[in-house]
Amino acid sequence: MVSELEVRPKKGETKVGESEISRDEMESWWGTKISDIHPGTIRLRGIEIEDLIEGWDFISVVWLMAIGTTPSKQQVKLLEAAMVSSVDHGPQAPSIAAARMAATCGIGLNSAIATGVNLLGDVHGGAGQQCVEIIYEIKGLLDTGIALTVATESVVEKWRSQVKYIPGFGHRFHSRDPRRDPLLNLVDEAVVQGTVPGQCLAIGRAIEDHLSKGRSRPIPMNVDGATAIIYAELNIPAPLARGIFSLSRSVGILAHAWEESQSGSRIKGPMPRSLNPKYIGPN
Template sequence: MSGKEKKPNEETTGRARGEEWWQTSIIEMMPGVIRLRGYEIQDLIGRVSFPAMIWLMLRGELPTDEQADLLGIALGAAVDHGPQAPSIAIARMAATCGVGINSAMASAINVLGDVHGGAGEQALAFYGDIAAAMDEGATLTDAVTTRLNRFFAEESGYVPGFGHRFHPVDPRAPRLLEVTRDFAARGVIGGRFATIAEAIEAEITRRKGKRIPLNIDGATAVIYGELGFPPPLTRGLFVLSRSVGILAHAWEQTEQGGRNKGPLPREWLWAYAGTPKRKLPDDGG
């Protein structure tokens, strides 16, 4: 039993015990009543945008209009990247297998893990390490240098949030940084994470001798960090965003038809690298 669970007693048995089983501060619901974080649903409908509703559900309070706008911008920027993205391809392939929209979407969402979909969470955690070092007195330059030194000494692969296997410069990232700077200038956010991301990019460029620019994951991580979301929620927000593209592709493929479409046209076969053709040994060995 965890420390948070209450041991059953006279006060938590029967119906009371059942009511405490899924205790939540998110929703209150009974016949004729739905309250989200204390707000009557009928009061929210038509007055609160979808990004604001996401904020309310996750954070417990309504955002300002500007905060909701910035969250919506980040969510809108990452909705799709085409069938070459594994999640989108999986949604389309699943649709040709005769499953429903929900199954096609679930199949796609289930592959949004550490490699495909998790870079935003990793980037925000990376930024957070640098911000924490600055809070302890390090300069921006020293904090970035120290964190990158540790990354290249202890970790492998790409610095999360930088570089793109398809785009020399991810067209979404510069625009998202421009928007972030605009919101910071208006006092909606502080702009700290944008500054950190730009400093990381500059230092990577210096070390590599070529520019490894910020990508969509790094840019949306900047916005989510500016808005105060913790790194794990960054992945969840990406899933919400990419679900829009997943739904669109699953629906388009459903309308186009097709049966059992695999990752390649049937006339294109994979490269076989196994044992050459051979005969089964005789019964006598």
């Protein structure tokens, strides 16, 4: 019989089949620049958790964790505005509705939140990321010396040939999104203060002008377009912009799931019980 001592790996290594893995290789498997956790110590991006607790606000910590640098107060103000603007859009939003239904099915709030967040895809929840991509694409052409109007028309028309709607512009519910103006006003202020360069703001407005050209009714940008300008002005990568939006919307999802969980409803479906979906199959 082989004893436990005979099969136990030597200090600093472990055996997997015939191969040996060093301690350094094991510890590097999930190597990270984000968190340094040891007994009695928590550092995030090199900053002691005690210092973060005592002196940092939540949005600054979001920036620190996701982007990896220490933000200025002006950058935090812009990111906070973008996140506040996106927290909720009512139960008619599929992500909110799904979370509310999930909350009546006997699952925990964490699962209800996950249900809602998991619906944030390319169609519902992805417009902000896509708009950032458009802005960066136009910005890339500007860097080669192409004029703003020419670059905007080129990129927008290319996207128009691929999608039905230009993401970030127009709204099925609001003729003019009430979140647009206050967000753009904050970006205007940030440009004056020198916090952001303003090029992405100019691109966003150029897209708006191009889409509205020749129309009696303009197509103003919506919250996704306005927040995309903020994310782009802050040099946030497009995929990370969707992640930050999801973090923001999870606040509204949490609130709605909690409210529904207090209603006493059980297994609440998408329609009142007095109604049934219309049958359209063969008789």
